Amino acid sequence: MNASTARPAAPGARPLAGRSVFPIGLGCMGMSEFYGASDDAESLATLRAALDLGVEHFDTADTYGFGHNEALVGRFLGGLSGADRQRLTVATKFGIVREPGRYERRIDNSPAYIRAACEASLRRLGTDRLDLYYCHRRDPAVPIEEVAGAMGDLVAAGKVRAIGFSEIGPDSLRRAHAAHPLAALQSEFSLWERHLEAELLPLTQRLGIALVAYSPLGRGMLTGALPATADLEAGDFRRALPRFNGEAAAANRRQVDALRALAADRGLPATQLALAWTLHRGPHVVPIPGARRRTHLAQNAGAGAVALDDAQVAALDALFPQGSAAGARYPDAGWVGIEAA
Secondary structure, eight states, X not given: OOGGGBXXXXXXXXXXXXXXEOSOOEEOGGGTSSBSXXXXXXXXXXXXXXXXXXXXXEEOXXXXXXXXXXXXXXHHHHTSOHHHHHTOEEEEEEOEEEOTTOOXXXXXXXXXXXXXXXXXXXXXXXXXXXXXXXXXXXXXXXXXXXXXXXXXXXXXXXXXXXXXXXXXXXXHHHHHHHHSOOOEEXXXXXXXXXXXXXXXXXXXXHHTOEEEEESTTGGGGXXXXXXXXXXXXXXXXXXXXXGGSHHHHHHHHHHHHHHHHHHHHTTOOHHHHHHHHHHTTOTTEEEEOBOSSSTTHHHHHXXXXXXXXXXXXXXXXXXXXXXXXXXXXXXXXXXXXXXXX
C-alpha cells in the first residue's frame, strides 16, 4: 500500500448511544436461530472472546430464538465485572411477532406492546435499563411519531438509555428523530447491499445518528468461504434466500471470487477488506458482523485497523456497484415491516 495515498485507518472508536465503542460490534442472532443448531457453551465463549478483543457493542433482539438470544446475552452480562459491563452498549429490539417454527411474522408497534416487550427484554437480559432499544420493524398503520413517543416514554422512565429504528426510510427517519432524538439506524449495509448510500448514509451522518450495519459480510457470502448452499445445515435460513440459490448464487459467488483475488493482492482476507470498506463509508458507521464461534473473531476485529487508499476504494466500488448483487435480499415473508428496499 502506498502510504502517501492511504486514507487514515478507521478510528479506534465510533459514537453510539452516547458512548464511544470499538469500531466493530457483534451480531448475536446466529447464536440462537437461523444458521443451524445452537451451542450455548460455544456462544458464551464467543461473547467472552469478543469482549477480550475489545468489542463493546453487542446486538440482540427479542425475536431471536423467541427470547433465547436475550437470555443468552443476559447470562454473559451476569458474569461480567461491573467495570466490563459498564463499558458495553447492548442493543435489543421489539416489533417482530412470530410463532415458534415459523419464519413468517407480523409487526406490532402499539404503545402497549412496546411497554410489555421492554419489560420482557429487561428480565431476560437481567438489567434495569436497556442501553439501546430499536423498533425492529415498522407497522405503517401506526404513526411513527407515536412509536418514537412511546419509546421516548421508556427513556423518561429510566428503562431505556437511547432509541433507534431498523430498516426505515429517510422520511420516517426524519419524522421519528423530530419526535424523539434517535441514537441509531440499523439497516443491512455492505459491499453487497448499498441501497442506503444515496440518502440514508449522508442523512444519518448529518443528523448525528449512528448507522449500525447488519450483515456487513453478506450473511457470510463476502467471506469467500461459505459452503455451497446445499451443504448448509438443515436449519440455515440462507437455504431459502434468493441470493443464495440458483443462478443468482452462482453469479454472486463469481463476484466474491473477484473480491478474494483483490484482497489477496493486498495481503488481506476478503473479510477484512469488506469490513474495512464498510467502516470507511463514514465515521458514524458501526458494522456488526455476526459470529456463532470464536474462529473468525480476531480477523473481524482486525478490520478496524485496515486503511484503504483511493485506488482500493475505487476498485471495490467498481467490483460491487449498487444493485450488482443477484437476487432479492429476502423471500416475500421477510419484507414485512421493511421500508428501505
